[in-house]
Amino acid sequence: MMGWRCPFKLGDGSLNPDLRNRLEQSRQGETLKRWEGLSEGDKKGLENQLLGIDFAQAFGLFLGQGNAAGAPPLNALKAPTIQTGPAQEKFLNMGVKALRTGEVAVMVVAGGQATRLGTTKPKGIWPITPVRNHSLFHLHAEKVLALSQRHGKAIPLLIMTSPSTHDESLAHFEENHFFGLAPGQARFFQQGIMPAMDLNTGQLLFEQPHRVFTAPDGHGGSLAALKASGLAQELWRQGIRHLFYFQVDNPLVRIADPVFLGQHLDANAEISCKVIEKTRPGEKIGIFAEVAGKCHLIEYSDLPGDLAEKRTPDGKLLVRAGNPAIHLFNLEFLLQILEQGSALPFHVARKKVSHVNLQGEWIVPQSENALKFERFIFDLFLSASRWLLVETAREEEFAPLKNAEGEDSPETARAAQNRLFHTWLTRAGAKVANFDPSRGSPDLEICPFFALDEKELADHLPKGISLTAPALIDKKTVR
Numbered sequence: 001m002m003g004w005r006c007p008f009k010l011g012d013g014s015l016n017p018d019l020r021n022r023l024e025q026s027r028q029g030e031t032l033k034r035w036e037g038l039s040e041g042d043k044k045g046l047e048n049q050l051l052g053i054d055f056a057q058a059f060g061l062f063l064g065q066g067n068a069a070g071a072p073p074l075n076a077l078k079a080p081t082i083q084t085g086p087a088q089e090k091f092l093n094m095g096v097k098a099l100r101t102g103e104v105a106v107m108v109v110a111g112g113q114a115t116r117l118g119t120t121k122p123k124g125i126w127p128i129t130p131v132r133n134h135s136l137f138h139l140h141a142e143k144v145l146a147l148s149q150r151h152g153k154a155i156p157l158l159i160m161t162s163p164s165t166h167d168e169s170l171a172h173f174e175e176n177h178f179f180g181l182a183p184g185q186a187r188f189f190q191q192g193i194m195p196a197m198d199l200n201t202g203q204l205l206f207e208q209p210h211r212v213f214t215a216p217d218g219h220g221g222s223l224a225a226l227k228a229s230g231l232a233q234e235l236w237r238q239g240i241r242h243l244f245y246f247q248v249d250n251p252l253v254r255i256a257d258p259v260f261l262g263q264h265l266d267a268n269a270e271i272s273c274k275v276i277e278k279t280r281p282g283e284k285i286g287i288f289a290e291v292a293g294k295c296h297l298i299e300y301s302d303l304p305g306d307l308a309e310k311r312t313p314d315g316k317l318l319v320r321a322g323n324p325a326i327h328l329f330n331l332e333f334l335l336q337i338l339e340q341g342s343a344l345p346f347h348v349a350r351k352k353v354s355h356v357n358l359q360g361e362w363i364v365p366q367s368e369n370a371l372k373f374e375r376f377i378f379d380l381f382l383s384a385s386r387w388l389l390v391e392t393a394r395e396e397e398f399a400p401l402k403n404a405e406g407e408d409s410p411e412t413a414r415a416a417q418n419r420l421f422h423t424w425l426t427r428a429g430a431k432v433a434n435f436d437p438s439r440g441s442p443d444l445e446i447c448p449f450f451a452l453d454e455k456e457l458a459d460h461l462p463k464g465i466s467l468t469a470p471a472l473i474d475k476k477t478v479r
């Protein structure tokens with residue numbers, strides 16, 4: 001009897017048969033056609049890339065099957081209960097205790113492509129602080145370090161990157177000696193990717209003749225990435241019980257805010273979220289709502305115009321619980337979710353994706369030509385039975401860097417920092433000459449090592465001090 005013979009020769013340029021099979025099942029005829037025309041080296045490169053891409057998942061979503069997020073339950077929306085009122089001493093003490101006993105870690109999601117900002121570099125390395133011009137990463141790391149010093153415990157900083165942002169983000173930390181963080185305090189982990197598909201044909205799109213176009217799989221990819229990296233389990237073994245989550249593009253974020261922590265602990269919440277008031281119907285911000293006892297987040301693009309415009313008798317928007325993406329997760333709850341599979345559903349969006357067609361021509365589409373697939377962290381909220389929303393003031397905690405100019409731009413993010421620092425300074429009794437609050441300039445900056453919040457500033461600032469903007473308030477300039 002003749003022995004079994006492999007139908008292809010390893011290393012002879014044949015396509016891995018299992019991969020071919022899967023491509024055929026997902027009807028990726030164009031990819032197979034492209035394959036035939038490639039050099040041996042490019043074939044190898046494409047094969048390696050395809051082995052790491054879940055094109056079957058993407059094709060299922062293209063067909064309207066698979067793990068896709070459902071339509072938002074717009075008819076059943078209820079305004080959610082939001083905790084308001086002044087910070088209570090009790091909450092502050094509870095939060096401080098959790099920080100002192102080392103129960104808290106911090107996670108920043110920094111894997112996005114910053115398309116609207118128009119940079120090819122990671123957003124985290126964008127210079128953002130008004131006077132020192134420190135990057136977003138530098139600022140966040142300083143806040144974590146200052147908080148660690150304040151509470152006598154090194155707070156772990158988890159940084160989620162993507163293949164688009166990883167190398168440069170890590171290099172930025174390395175070149176700057178991790179901004180003074182203790183060895184091992186900053187931990188990088190990478191999220192996954194998803195391909196885009198032609199809107200009409202469900203074929204993979206290519207960014208080079210031998211390279212499939214892919215994009216990070218959304219900030220919700222952080223769950224699968226936490227699981228794959230083993231970091232969530234590691235944190236648990238280390239004694240961490242709560243994870244503070246925020247987005248890299250918000251310079252005003254109060255990292256691991258002790259009062260927020262205390263509120264979260266007091267409520268025994270699985271998930272807690274800060275909320276800011278949406279004031280303009282057209283503002284591009286997600287909205288919290290309650291549906292059948294669960295916490296839902298409605299994307300701005302899913303909110304119908306008439307509902308977005310509706311106002312209450314006092315003139316406020318009816319649907320106004322805006323999401324600044326500042327959350328606290330109970331780690332035990334998170335681990336249970338990860339145990340169950342960690343796969344949040346995909347949101348399918350129609351986008352413009354430039355690509356190389358079968359003839360090798362570079363196509364820049366004039367209208368949406370592709371489907372992109374992303375997971376969003378807020379779909380996790382639906383799994384929580386104990387959740388808490390806490391109101392905060394936008395000017396104190398949210399000034400995202402999204403666009404190159406106009407709204408949510410470098411200019412507005414700087415002005416927002418200047419205004420907040422000006423408010424802290426004047427409330428602490430300082431006289432600040434030459435500052436125009438309406439323009440939010442000239443620049444003011446309070447170094448996190450001098451003060452992380454208004455109270456700390458009031459404690460450290462010499463009484464009756466006079467300053468002239470622009471000014472930097474740090475341990476060297478103010479004694």
Ligand code: UTP
Pocket residue numbers: 109110111112113114115116117123160162191216217218219221246247248249402
């Ligand atoms: P955005 O949705 O604002 O995306 O992300 P972006 O990449 O910053 O900007 P655009 O949309 O391309 O212009 C909000 C936060 O979620 C992170 C981003 O890094 C940012 O902190 N994010 C987004 C990820 O970590 N991974 C993703 O796949 C997407």
